[in-house]
Amino acid sequence: MWNYEKRLQFPVQIKTCCPKTASLIISQFGGPDGELSASMRYLSQRYSMPCRKTGGLLTDIGTEELAHMEIICAMVCQLTKNMTAEDARAAGFDAYYVDHTSALWPAAAAGIPFNACEFQSKGDAIADLTEDLAAEQKARVTYENLLRIITDPDVRAPLTFLRARELVHFQRFGEALERIKTDLDSRNFYYFNSEFDRDLKKT
Amino acid sequence: MKDRTSLLKEIDEISFTLNDLTLYLDTHPDCPEAVSYFNAMAPRRAALLKEYAEAFGPLTVDCIQQNGGLTDHFTWTDGPAPWEGGIL
Numbered sequence: 001m002w003n004y005e006k007r008l009q010f011p012v013q014i015k016t017c018c019p020k021t022a023s024l025i026i027s028q029f030g031g032p033d034g035e036l037s038a039s040m041r042y043l044s045q046r047y048s049m050p051c052r053k054t055g056g057l058l059t060d061i062g063t064e065e066l067a068h069m070e071i072i073c074a075m076v077c078q079l080t081k082n083m084t085a086e087d088a089r090a091a092g093f094d095a096y097y098v099d100h101t102s103a104l105w106p107a108a109a110a111g112i113p114f115n116a117c118e119f120q121s122k123g124d125a126i127a128d129l130t131e132d133l134a135a136e137q138k139a140r141v142t143y144e145n146l147l148r149i150i151t152d153p154d155v156r157a158p159l160t161f162l163r164a165r166e167l168v169h170f171q172r173f174g175e176a177l178e179r180i181k182t183d184l185d186s187r188n189f190y191y192f193n194s195e196f197d198r199d200l201k202k203t
Numbered sequence: 204m205k206d207r208t209s210l211l212k213e214i215d216e217i218s219f220t221l222n223d224l225t226l227y228l229d230t231h232p233d234c235p236e237a238v239s240y241f242n243a244m245a246p247r248r249a250a251l252l253k254e255y256a257e258a259f260g261p262l263t264v265d266c267i268q269q270n271g272g273l274t275d276h277f278t279w280t281d282g283p284a285p286w287e288g289g290i291l
Contacts, residue, residue, distance in 0.1 A: 006262045006285055007211060009219065013288045057229040064222060074286035168223065175230035 002063070009067040010161045014078040014154040019093035021150055022079035023109060025159070028072045030106025030114035033138040035072055039065035041119035041135060045128045050194040050201070051183060054125070054176045061169050068165065071158050073104050124193045129177040136170040207259050214255060214262070217248045
């Protein structure tokens with residue numbers, strides 16, 4: 001169950017319309033390392049997670065990723081708010097505009113639509129948490145790539161906040177992975193899959 | 204009375220404190236400093252949400268009940284959407 005809170009986690013107050021910037025940051029909505037992918041990854045993985053506390057962490061981080069998705073969408077929305085067809089053409093946003101006008105649709109910066117194949121829910125705690133650690137690092141790199149080319153301070157402030165959150169999530173997933181290991185065979189973490197080989201876990 | 208922007212900023216800040224603290228507590232559930240910090244911050248957020256609802260409308264559906272319920276009008280969809288921002 002989720003309840004909506006009618007505010008953004010970090011404020012977005014963009015004063016200058018810029019479809020070009022929108023076409024880049026939309027990748028953090030529907031791109032391979034974007035916030036939609038992040039939230040669906042964590043919220044999908046939690047059901048089979050053998051450690052209840054780690055399931056709780058996946059719920060809380062997955063929920064925060066939904067709020068991050070909303071921040072990115074708010075930025076794209078404001079960057080294209082008063083866009084004309086000519087603005088879209090001049091900014092190279094015209095191909096997106098043809099199919100979606102100025103609505104939000106999850107896609108990567110290069111135009112590839114969002115795809116569930118961009119994340120994994122493997123059913124093995126070590127594999128999934130290692131994927132989560134990598135996902136946070138990949139998202140960090142994407143934010144750094146965006147910050148290298150975007151100069152508008154109104155856009156940079158939320159991107160900087162979102163980049164910092166990737167570091168915190170990475171830290172928390174690292175702690176969760178260490179805790180999972182304490183429940184496993186210390187001589188061989190791969191002796192059994194703690195999400196599946198339940199009989200072996202009891203011994 | 205505080206203006207809408209500065210009250211919302213206070214809510215954003217205290218809520219972020221609690222979000223970040225929640226993730227920390229998820230992996231450190233027995234940390235005494237974090238537990239007492241949570242107990243100190245959570246009531247402050249609740250009070251600010253109530254103050255905001257009284258002045259500018261509810262940020263959650265639960266805020267409606269906490270401020271005496273509805274009169275003749277459903278207030279939840281009043282006011283700007285969170286994503287509208289600076290270009291209105």
